[in-house]
Amino acid sequence: MQSVNMLIEDILDLHTFKPKDIPELLVDYFEACIDADITSVRIVHGKGRGILKKRVLELLKKNPMVISFRDAPLEAGGWGATLVELKRHK
16 A cells, blocks of 8 residues: 555545555554544444445454444434544553
8 A cells, every 4th residue: 555644633534545455544544543642533434335334343343442433423424434432542
């Protein structure tokens, strides 16, 4: 995957990324968020047929940086986005 410089915010929209890049992207993004002391993030995966959401949830379950996750409230994307709580630096 090509390195991309981007401002780290509490929202990551996956629509612009290739599905094969998402596992590494999430790890890099979570590490950058934790370094920036951002521990609550929203991952926008869209609604569609739910394929990308299912993949994202599988990755979140396995990621040791993730404390918890849940569907976003309706005003923040509903089931088209997932809210993630990350561990803090020790």
